[in-house]
Amino acid sequence: MATITKRSKNSWRAVVSLYKHGEYKRLSKTFKTKADAKRWTLENELLKGKGKDLAQRETAFADFFEQWVHIVKKKDVRETTFQNYLITVAIVKRLFKDIKLKNLNDLVVQLKIDEYAETHSRKTTTEVLLKIRTALRYAYARGFLDNDFANLIKTRGKDLPKRNKALSITELKLLRKYLLDNSDKEFHILVLLAIETGARRGELLGITPEAIYEYGVKIEQSISPTSNDNQLKTKHSFREISINKDVYDLLKTISPKENGYLFDWEGFHQSAQLQTLLKEIGISKTTFHGLRDTHASFLFSENISLDYVSRRLGHNSVLTTQNYYLELMPEKKHQHDADALNLLNSLSN
Structure with missing residues (x-):
């Protein structure tokens, strides 16, 4: 259930109630107009009706990625591969900082990938992007994202000279x-x-x-x-x-x-x-x-x-x-x- 409360002349507070696994949670936000507050509550009520996990949408993507690596991927990959994922965790934290899951879309992620690509080879950038794509698809499947936009993100990176050069x-x-x-x-x-x-x-x-x-x-x-x-x-x-x-x-x-x-x-x-x-x-x-x-x-x-x-x-x-x-x-x-x-x-x- 959603409620909208007037807090001052130009301030309206909207609250959406969540219930999942026997626990109540609330999602809230303040707006300048009642119309904006109504629009936001309607959008979130619709998402809630589709089974989206709104509480998780407030989680920073970097935190979600780290949890996903330790809880999901650790059981799926070899130890050496897991160590590579841990390196990517540090990269994701540095790139995405406090950006929340709810604020992610293909343009936001593309900008971050392009930022990383400025100082890394195309091959290295692709390896990082593949891991991020997999995490985004998992987030979408769990209802943490509205859209499955992972495939829209492209690798651009530099084509650096090959280090593993074959001898003549x-x-x-x-x-x-x-x-x-x-x-x-x-x-x-x-x-x-x-x-x-x-x-x-x-x-x-x-x-x-x-x-x-x-x-x-x-x-x-x-x-x-x-x-x-x-x-x-x-x-x-x-x-x-x-x-x-x-x-x-x-x-x-x-x-x-x-x-x-x-x-x-x-x-x-x-x-x-x-x-x-x-x-x-x-x-x-x-x-x-x-x-x-x-x-x-x-x-x-x-x-x-x-x-x-x-x-x-x-x-x-x-x-x-x-x-x-x-x-x-x-x-x-x-x-x-x-x-x-x-x-x-x-x-x-």
């Missing part, structure tokens, strides 16, 4: 030779295994002596720097990857650590160590994950089938492989350009 074939050969010639350092063997298998860093750090066979490596777990969760990314990540004899022989020389794993985690500073190594050799800068890109790009350049590369990388589907790794190394691109032009030129002969 020339650089790959130079790096592999250097690693084989200087295999006295354990980190060099780790890098060699990375370009040999295309495995993720966490998967390599999760290798035990029992996972090595002649001639290959079983990928059975993945080490994370943010949690104790050692599960692999997906069920398709469980796989066996073949390796050459020289790499196998080097792996057999490494003694397992006290924790049972083959490689020392070294504070998860492998990318920094890689930068130092590449600079020493005179090779282009890339990240440790860039070694995975290098492995995939090299196989594509040598006409290895997409299906095989996808399974070797541990992807869910070939579409994932196409979206992220279907790039040719510079030398092969030039060769294919020449082949394509020669083929087209033959049409006029």
Whole structure:
């Protein structure tokens, strides 16, 4: 039931009574005219009749998002993914501050996403937006929002240069030779295994002596720097990857650590160590994950089938492989350009 009370000459107070789960609550607001007060009470009574949870609509979106992450998502995702959600909680708090659920619409959220995109890449912005969209859909389903506007919000962000840059074939050969010639350092063997298998860093750090066979490596777990969760990314990540004899022989020389794993985690500073190594050799800068890109790009350049590369990388589907790794190394691109032009030129002969 709604009531409207005159408080002064230019002040009218409207109150909407709420009853849910055996508890009474009141939603109130002050207006300058009685007509505005009536319009507001009518709108909220209609919403109440549709089952909307008006009390929750007064909650700040940032607070709602944090509650949703801890109550809903924590049970749905792996620990490492949950840690990523916690990072997004801090981002949402900084962007939305005290903006309430009732004040959200596609324009408000779009402005906040655009604000975030000013200093972040399109990829990072998209990852944040996907989480916010999911939370907004949940809020709508629970009756906290009037409209399902999540799909109207777009990612705009900057297309920054790719950090995980694949090395050229020339650089790959130079790096592999250097690693084989200087295999006295354990980190060099780790890098060699990375370009040999295309495995993720966490998967390599999760290798035990029992996972090595002649001639290959079983990928059975993945080490994370943010949690104790050692599960692999997906069920398709469980796989066996073949390796050459020289790499196998080097792996057999490494003694397992006290924790049972083959490689020392070294504070998860492998990318920094890689930068130092590449600079020493005179090779282009890339990240440790860039070694995975290098492995995939090299196989594509040598006409290895997409299906095989996808399974070797541990992807869910070939579409994932196409979206992220279907790039040719510079030398092969030039060769294919020449082949394509020669083929087209033959049409006029």
